[in-house]
Amino acid sequence: MTQKNERTLVIIPGDGIGPEIIGQASRVVEWFDRHRGLGLDIKERQLGVNVYEKHGTLLQDETLETIQAADATLFGAIGGDGYDDIPRHVRVETGLLSVRRKLAMFANIRPVVAFDALANATSLKPEVVRGTNMIILRELNGGLYFGEPRGVEEIGDGNRRGVNSMVYTTPEIRRVARVGFELAKQRGGHLTSVDKANALEVGQLWREEVMKLGAEEFPDIPLSHLYVDNAMMQVVRDPKQFDVVVTENTFGDIMSDCAAAIAGSLGMLPSASLSDPDEDGNRQAFYEPIHGCAPDIAGQNIANPVGTILSFAMALRHTFNRPEDADLLEQAVGNTLAAGTRTADIAADVTETVSTTGMGDAILDNLDRLAT
Ligand code: NAD
Numbered sequence: 310m311t312q313k314n315e316r317t318l319v320i321i322p323g324d325g326i327g328p329e330i331i332g333q334a335s336r337v338v339e340w341f342d343r344h345r346g347l348g349l350d351i352k353e354r355q356l357g358v359n360v361y362e363k364h365g366t367l368l369q370d371e372t373l374e375t376i377q378a379a380d381a382t383l384f385g386a387i388g389g390d391g392y393d394d395i396p397r398h399v400r401v402e403t404g405l406l407s408v409r410r411k412l413a414m415f416a417n418i419r420p421v422v423a424f425d426a427l428a429n430a431t432s433l434k435p436e437v438v439r440g441t442n443m444i445i446l447r448e449l450n451g452g453l454y455f456g457e458p459r460g461v462e463e464i465g466d467g468n469r470r471g472v473n474s475m476v477y478t479t480p481e482i483r484r485v486a487r488v489g490f491e492l493a494k495q496r497g498g499h500l501t502s503v504d505k506a507n508a509l510e511v512g513q514l515w516r517e518e519v520m521k522l523g524a525e526e527f528p529d530i531p532l533s534h535l536y537v538d539n540a541m542m543q544v545v546r547d548p549k550q551f552d553v554v555v556t557e558n559t560f561g562d563i564m565s566d567c568a569a570a571i572a573g574s575l576g577m578l579p580s581a582s583l584s585d586p587d588e589d590g591n592r593q594a595f596y597e598p599i600h601g602c603a604p605d606i607a608g609q610n611i612a613n614p615v616g617t618i619l620s621f622a623m624a625l626r627h628t629f630n631r632p633e634d635a636d637l638l639e640q641a642v643g644n645t646l647a648a649g650t651r652t653a654d655i656a657a658d659v660t661e662t663v664s665t666t667g668m669g670d671a672i673l674d675n676l677d678r679l680a681t
Contacts, residue, residue, distance in 0.1 A: 316629065317350045317379040321372075324357040324392075325602025326612035326665075327385025330576075333614035333669030334383060334621050337638065340676055341625070345634050352379065356405070357387040357602075361395055367403040377412060381594040381628040383621055386602035406454055412593040414582035415450040415481070416488040418623070419565045419599055421548070426646040427573040430657040433545060438571045443551040444492055445568060447561025448485040449582055451477050454558045475511045475557065482518040484585065489555035490527040498552030499531035503540040503560055515557065537564070544568050565599050574654040575600040576613025579620035581627050594628045596620040610664045613652040615642060618672060641675040648675075 320335055322328040342349045354372045361367050367387070376382050387405045401407065409417075421443050428435035456476030464470045486502065493500040502519040504512035516534055523532045535543065537560045543550065544564060548571050556564065569575040576598065584593035598616030606612055619642060626635035649659050650671040656662045663671065 316348055317352060317381075318624070319352045319354055319376055319379045319382040321354050321356050321376075321382060321384045323355070323385035323387045323602060324359055325386055325389040325604050325607040327357070327387070327602055329607070329610060329612050329665045330598065330614040330617040331383070331385040333665055333672075334617040336669050336673060337618050337676070338383070338621055340673055341621075341634060341638070344676075344680055345631070347629060347631070347634075356384070356408070358389060358391050358395070361399070362391070366399060367395070367405075368408060373408065373411065376408065376595070377593065380591070381596060381624045383617070383624060384595060384597040385617065386598070386600065389602045389604035389607065409582055409595065410450050410455060412595070413450065413584040414593050414595055415448060415585075416485055416583045417447040417449040417561065418488075418492070418581045418583065418627075419445040419447060419561070419568075419578060420623075421445060421565070421568040421571055421578060423548075423571050424573075424577075424643055424646050426643070426649075427577075427655055430573045430651070430655045432570055437546070438548065441548040441551075441571050443548060443568075444496075444553045445561055445565045446485065446489045446492065446553060446555045447565065448477075448481070448556065448558050449561075450558075451481045452558035475509065475559075477511050477515060477557070479514075479518055482515050483522050486519045486522050486555055487526070488583075489553050490523065490530050490532075493530050493553040494527065496552060499533070500527075501540070501551055501554045502532065502534050503537050503554055503556035503564070504534065505537050505560075506534070507536055512557075519555070540564065541567055545570060569599065573657075574613055576616050576652065576654050577619075578616045579618075579623050581620070581623040583627065592628070594624065596624045596628075610666060611653050611662075612665050613654050614665050614668055615646075615652075615672075618642060618669075637676070637679055641672050641679055644675045644679070645671045 322331040356368050423438040423441040428439045453475040456474035459473045461471045489500050504515045506512035506516040578599045580599050582595040586592050622635045622638040625631040651659045653662045
């Protein structure tokens with residue numbers, strides 16, 4: 310049985326741009342530890358293709374135990390060169406998806422906030438994105454990514470058959486929907502449940518269970534439903550109509566990448582993956598940007614570290630109970646962007662860009678300014 314340490318943060322760079330973006334997020338973590346007395350016990354570990362190359366597994370048992378015993382993990386990204394060549398069972402059993410599932414982190418909170426300063430840096434009209442402040446709550450432990458049966462089989466004559474199954478049970482739907490209702494309640498907002506109830510039986514079940522839970526436990530929270538195809542269109546047509554969206558694993562994955570267009574870049578969006586609290590009130594918590602390891606730009610010091618840095622702001626809010634510090638960090642990021650500091654991916658309206666390190670420098674400068 311693993312013991313929970315006091316305020317332990319595990320930092321895992323991962324693959325591709327992971328070490329670069331985590332490098333800047335680590336500087337921010339150290340800033341808060343030094344200036345705001347977080348008293349963190351920071352442990353560095355690794356996960357991903359870099360681990361597979363040395364140990365034949367993506368995740369060592371000791372790393373999983375360290376994550377499990379910690380208060381929170383801050384992670385970069387996994388994947389890239391060599392990932393697809395790793396045997397499927399190794400990816401399924403030791404990859405990122407398995408960590409999320411083994412630690413029962415079923416609630417993946419993905420805030421989508423449009424910073425005013427970036428309204429002209431997106432491919433959407435400024436008036437469409439300005440003021441967007443929504444959460445996509447992605448179910449993370451079930452659905453199409455985990456359902457059985459799954460696999461690829463030979464069916465003769467040189468042909469093969471690939472199968473994945475979208476599977477949900479009543480408890481799985483209710484526990485994530487409950488998080489969605491609670492988030493909407495905290496924000497004084499409303500919940501939109503996204504499914505494909507018109508074509509999929511599992512979607513029909515999803516909708517019925519969300520409606521039942523709403524009627525039983527959250528009768529005052531306005532609830533609406535959208536089919537996922539329409540929801541995907543609405544999120545770029547009029548994102549301000551949304552407050553909290555709860556949806557299936559794959560739908561949430563796709564919808565949040567699409568919603569990154571609102572924030573200006575995939576590099577802008579943070580996330581938190583949380584379990585239910587245990588008997589002592591502790592949750593498993595994993596904080597990471599929503600993007601992957603971006604092999605096309607890895608090693609060039611040009612990746613945007615903001616999504617990773619904002620993921621630490623989520624850790625301050627959801628794990629370390631430091632809402633003022635989370636506000637401070639978000640304010641420092643806002644000020645940095647307002648001053649025109651841009652990595653290449655959000656550079657649309659400026660002529661000069663900064664490196665990954667340059668963005669980290671600017672955010673730290675703004676933290677120093679706000680703290681004095
Ligand atoms: P990706 O998110 O890595 O990249 C998509 C595009 O966004 C690329 O053009 C990339 O350069 C850009 N981008 C991503 N993050 C950025 C940042 N911080 N700053 C600037 N630009 C950024 O997705 P992909 O290319 O589909 O996948 C690459 C690898 O990452 C694959 O092996 C995939 O399996 C893996 N992946 C991992 C995760 C994860 O670790 N959570 C998530 C998605 C994909």
